Amino acid sequence: MKLLSSPLSPYVRKVRIAAAMKGLQGKIEMVPADTNPGDNVEINRANPLGKIPALVIDSATTIFDSHVICEYLDSLAPSPVLFPKGGLERFRTLTLGALADGMLDAALLLVYETRFRPEEKWHAPWQARQQGKIDRAIDQLELAPPAWSTSPDYGHLTLACALGYLDFRHDGRWRTGHPKLIAWLDRFAAAMPAFEATRPQV
């Protein structure tokens, strides 16, 4: 399998951690792919949206997005279980994943605001709108950081990658006033060596 990827993408990081948790790193070839130009033919052929990660399974089958790829990897090996099979437990995990992906989407839009626009076209109310999504999510998570039993699951690893991205690109401002969530991320990192091993570095 080939993973179109970048060491700086938080969505790719999710997949790399999932692969490590399932013992599948050796089966995935990492293919560097730069999404910034927007006209990267190889990426656009794999995913017309021009986004990574995309997992090329064989010449006929490419799957995305990071949620879908993580669930696919989960299906390839029995343990640990990243996606609970059913019941409300499954939908709580998926909702935590959607919350963390939404934090990432907002955090990316804030980065793109300054990367893809000249400064005179930055728009403070739009930036505040995206920042509000992140801030509310952080505040809610601080009330009761999501526990795991034997091993973190897909929801937890997605949240860890979202917080890691806020550390990487947003100066870790989320940390102020959120000691329980900081402790939560430290516990995740201690439980999951792949988190440190995939830390983005410029």
Place this chain on the structure above:
Amino acid sequence: MKLLSSPLSPYVRKVRIAAAMKGLQGKIEMVPADTNPGDNVEINRANPLGKIPALVIDSATTIFDSHVICEYLDSLAPSPVLFPKGGLERFRTLTLGALADGMLDAALLLVYETRFRPEEKWHAPWQARQQGKIDRAIDQLELAPPAWSTSPDYGHLTLACALGYLDFRHDGRWRTGHPKLIAWLDRFAAAMPAFEATRPQV
């Protein structure tokens, strides 16, 4: 169950069609929710991201996003199957859903560009970047519109809602040069009365 919703949201439309396919409309109370202000307390309590749809299952459990809600509704009744249970068939369905959701995300960003910014802050290269995602996806889908066997599944209904949104907010420009995809949407609408019943109207 209560669904925070708007008749104009394409992501809500996905959930309404899924509910109709599963015979669950009578079990879901629609609660109108306006995401435009950004500080809607009821929405932000249900989903800190400030997005709809959000499905309030009970006082302790709210789930989102539309993908997660559709999968939950699929789990409540046996047929038709919206999410294949396993195998590559499942991941092809999920990837089609992710592709169509990505088309919607780009189409929404284009709407938000003019809704949430004054004209002097619109940025043509950003708009072209988002339009490119939509155009490439439409071109790829035209090559081989995704068939269904007995009944459309989650991937198909998501694509139909994406095309419906491009008709609603983007003047149906996708239709030019894509006769097979137009015929596909007509077939979907004929198979699925809920598609017409949920058509957005200003």
